[in-house]
Amino acid sequence: MRPVITVAATELRRFLRDRSNIFFVFIFPLLLVLVLGSQFGGSGSSGRVSIAGESGPLEQAISAQLTDAGITVDTGGHDEVLDRVSRGRTDVGLFIPAGANAAYGSDEPVRLEVVPGSQSNAIAVQQQVRGAVGALDLDRARVRALVAEGGDRGVDASTARTALAAVDAQVTPPSLRIEDVDEIAQEFSGLGRFDLGASSQLLLFVFLISLAGSTTLIQARRLGIIARALSTPVSTGQVLLGEAAGRWAIAVFQGAYIMIATALLFGVRWGDPFLSGLVLLVFGAVSAGAAMLLGALMDNEAAASGVGIGIGLVLAGLGGGMVPLEIFTDTLRTVAHVTPHAWAYDAFAAIQRHHASLVDILPELGVLAAMALVLLALGTWALRRSVARAM
Amino acid sequence: MTEHATRHTPPEGPPGDGDVLLVTDLSRRFGDLIAVDGVSFRVGRGETYGLLGPNGAGKTTTISMVAGLIEADAGTVTVKGHRMGPARVEPKRHIGLVPQELAIYPELTARENLTFFGRLQGMSGTTLASRVEDVLDVIGLSDRAKDPTKEFSGGMKRRLNIGIGLLHEPELLILDEPTVGVDPQSRNSILESVESLSTAGMAVLYTTHYMEEAERLCDRIGIIDSGLLQAEGTRDELIRLTGDVDHIRLDGSGDTVAAEAALLALPAVEQVDRERHTLHLAVHDAPTAIAEIVTEATSAGMRLNDVQITRPNLESVFLRLTGKALRD
Numbered sequence: 148m149r150p151v152i153t154v155a156a157t158e159l160r161r162f163l164r165d166r167s168n169i170f171f172v173f174i175f176p177l178l179l180v181l182v183l184g185s186q187f188g189g190s191g192s193s194g195r196v197s198i199a200g201e202s203g204p205l206e207q208a209i210s211a212q213l214t215d216a217g218i219t220v221d222t223g224g225h226d227e228v229l230d231r232v233s234r235g236r237t238d239v240g241l242f243i244p245a246g247a248n249a250a251y252g253s254d255e256p257v258r259l260e261v262v263p264g265s266q267s268n269a270i271a272v273q274q275q276v277r278g279a280v281g282a283l284d285l286d287r288a289r290v291r292a293l294v295a296e297g298g299d300r301g302v303d304a305s306t307a308r309t310a311l312a313a314v315d316a317q318v319t320p321p322s323l324r325i326e327d328v329d330e331i332a333q334e335f336s337g338l339g340r341f342d343l344g345a346s347s348q349l350l351l352f353v354f355l356i357s358l359a360g361s362t363t364l365i366q367a368r369r370l371g372i373i374a375r376a377l378s379t380p381v382s383t384g385q386v387l388l389g390e391a392a393g394r395w396a397i398a399v400f401q402g403a404y405i406m407i408a409t410a411l412l413f414g415v416r417w418g419d420p421f422l423s424g425l426v427l428l429v430f431g432a433v434s435a436g437a438a439m440l441l442g443a444l445m446d447n448e449a450a451a452s453g454v455g456i457g458i459g460l461v462l463a464g465l466g467g468g469m470v471p472l473e474i475f476t477d478t479l480r481t482v483a484h485v486t487p488h489a490w491a492y493d494a495f496a497a498i499q500r501h502h503a504s505l506v507d508i509l510p511e512l513g514v515l516a517a518m519a520l521v522l523l524a525l526g527t528w529a530l531r532r533s534v535a536r537a538m
Numbered sequence: 539m540t541e542h543a544t545r546h547t548p549p550e551g552p553p554g555d556g557d558v559l560l561v562t563d564l565s566r567r568f569g570d571l572i573a574v575d576g577v578s579f580r581v582g583r584g585e586t587y588g589l590l591g592p593n594g595a596g597k598t599t600t601i602s603m604v605a606g607l608i609e610a611d612a613g614t615v616t617v618k619g620h621r622m623g624p625a626r627v628e629p630k631r632h633i634g635l636v637p638q639e640l641a642i643y644p645e646l647t648a649r650e651n652l653t654f655f656g657r658l659q660g661m662s663g664t665t666l667a668s669r670v671e672d673v674l675d676v677i678g679l680s681d682r683a684k685d686p687t688k689e690f691s692g693g694m695k696r697r698l699n700i701g702i703g704l705l706h707e708p709e710l711l712i713l714d715e716p717t718v719g720v721d722p723q724s725r726n727s728i729l730e731s732v733e734s735l736s737t738a739g740m741a742v743l744y745t746t747h748y749m750e751e752a753e754r755l756c757d758r759i760g761i762i763d764s765g766l767l768q769a770e771g772t773r774d775e776l777i778r779l780t781g782d783v784d785h786i787r788l789d790g791s792g793d794t795v796a797a798e799a800a801l802l803a804l805p806a807v808e809q810v811d812r813e814r815h816t817l818h819l820a821v822h823d824a825p826t827a828i829a830e831i832v833t834e835a836t837s838a839g840m841r842l843n844d845v846q847i848t849r850p851n852l853e854s855v856f857l858r859l860t861g862k863a864l865r866d
């Protein structure tokens with residue numbers, strides 16, 4: 148086992164030593180997560196509402212409703228709020244006209260003015276505002292109904308309100324929720340703005356960096372380092388296993404880095420760390436196998452790097468690494484599942500969004516493990532052949 | 539011709555205790571090309587054996603089989619009594635291979651490269667660490683130990699390449715053209731370290747297409763061409779094989795005619811040609827005969843200005859054996 152670890156550790160060390168890797172391994176993935184996150188993510192996630200105008204019970208009630216729905220609420224002057232909306236600093240501006248609080252208190256109809264921002268998130272937040280106001284309206288309607296029914300029995304509005312509050316405390320009130328009936332929006336609701344981009348970028352980069360790293364294998368072959376290693380008292384199997392393990396370590400390193408960095412920097416939720424770690428380990432093994440195969444079949448480092456990046460991008464695109472799989476047509480989604488990316492994407496989605504258990508993601512893990520085994524076996528076999536050929 | 543007598547001679551007798559390496563009837567083909575064709579030789583403790591041959595002669599292919607990197611089609615390699623082959627681990631404990639290409643990681647430092655191969659040799663801990671420092675010292679790279687090898691000069695890389703082969707103090711050191719592309723100074727230091735290793739008792743298998751290196755380093759030399767071991771022996775044996783004599787050139791003044799007659803009478807002298815003030819002599823064993831020749835010429839009345847000895851070398855042996863020059 149020692150020689151295997153020696154070879155694997157050396158491969159990882161070479162990978163980390165290569166300065167040109169720093170940008171692509173450490174910076175570029177985070178940049179892409181950031182860009183994708185600000186473009187795509189955010190639907191259903193905590194938005195921002197700025198309230199201007201008269202303060203009072205109505206403003207407080209709306210503010211409380213919105214805060215309950217996970218929306219950040221702040222207040223400001225009329226112009227200030229308008230300015231925030233136009234600059235995209237807030238999703239929706241809500242304007243409460245003078246007298247509205249009093250009208251709300253005495254059950255008069257109230258008109259509120261809503262100004263949505265232009266970002267894609269704004270529509271959803273506007274819906275939230277409508278929902279909040281609607282919920283207040285429902286509350287008022289119940290009080291009105293009670294007063295109408297029991298007015299002759301001495302029930303006034305404040306008694307009705309007290310009674311309702313007492314009832315609400317005992318039964319779970321039917322909360323009004325604005326739910327998007329669109330399946331895709333439903334799938335993504337509750338997802339942090341960076342969560343989706345982070346998992347797809349992780350898959351893209353783990354695979355891409357692994358394939359591009361096949362050049363170090365070609366170099367080791369070309370320089371005769373592998374041959375020299377085979378002249379030492381270690382078996383061919385140990386050397387090849389070490390090469391595979393080294394590539395695996397590189398893949399897992401890249402993935403773990405993206406997981407930890409996006410969690411810390413962008414608050415990405417990766418779900419159960421054990422399960423998402425497991426998906427990474429298995430997907431990393433697939434990447435390592437593909438890298439072994441590429442590094443064994445090709446003799447030219449520049450060509451291998453080009454082919455590796457090409458394959459890496461195409462598979463990632465096909466497998467949901469650029470556009471979410473959920474947006475694919477059914478046929479295309481089926482096709483996408485020839486890629487390991489799609490299976491890993493599904494597994495991550497299940498863990499991140501649906502709190503999936505190990506049993507739930509066993510099918511995905513199984514398919515990935517099978518892909519890894521086939522590629523590693525092919526890669527090792529091809530490498531053994533190429534080593535015998537090159538001397 | 540006499541050379542056929544030594545051609546294809548298998549090592550005589552059973553493998554003795556002194557034999558570190560025994561190669562018998564080794565053959566290997568690549569497709570239609572027979573790269574190595576029935577090569578046999580043996581290398582004992584403290585002995586340096588040279589494989590001298592031009593490009594494509596089959597030196598590296600032979601060495602690859604000796605080091606257990608590739609399978610032989612026929613024949614055997616035995617190291618310290620263990621059969622060698624790609625799947626054999628035991629005999630590989632005793633060999634150190636210095637490949638023709640620079641088999642070192644460019645991104646890693648000299649120390650890291652040494653440590654890596656040391657680990658593969660099964661070394662560890664302080665033993666490994668102190669051996670690494672020793673070797674760095676021997677190859678003169680102690681002060682560059684922390685630099686990545688891609689920043690090294692060609693000669694420094696060559697030295698490291700050799701250092702890796704020495705690390706575990708193997709009983710058989712295999713060097714495949716270790717001085718190619720090296721400046722004269724580095725080359726000399728490489729040759730010196732091989733000499734001292736051999737003196738220390740290491741068996742060395744050395745391939746080269748430089749006949750000066752083979753002459754200087756090797757106790758015995760095998761001349762290889764087109765995969766065939768054409769002849770084998772010590773330098774002198776090989777030269778005698780071709781029947782060549784040494785040449786001495788005497789420049790001077792005085793009575794060159796009398797000197798010519800006197801020298802011709804000496805038993806060591808085969809032939810004398812006179813050309814104005816210069817005498818060309820064909821001589822057996824010039825180094826021994828030179829004193830007598832100088833004395834004889836002087837007493838015959840010749841005043842010597844210049845004496846030059848030319849001995850046949852492996853180059854001329856090679857030319858005789860194969861009909862072509864060692865270097866094209």
Ligand SMILES: Nc1ncnc2c1ncn2[C@@H]1O[C@H](COP(=O)(O)OP(=O)(O)OP(=O)(O)O)[C@@H](O)[C@H]1O
Pocket residue numbers: 536537538568571572573591592593594595596597598599600638747
């Ligand atoms: N892997 C291979 N596949 C096909 N032919 C090969 C292979 N390796 C060597 N050969 C051929 O075998 C012959 C001997 O090659 P080898 O490398 O042993 O020569 P060499 O004596 O080491 O030459 P050089 O001094 O150039 O290193 C050459 O004709 C070479 O082309």
Ligand SMILES: [Mg+2]
Pocket residue numbers: 597598599638714715
């Ligand atoms: Mg060679």
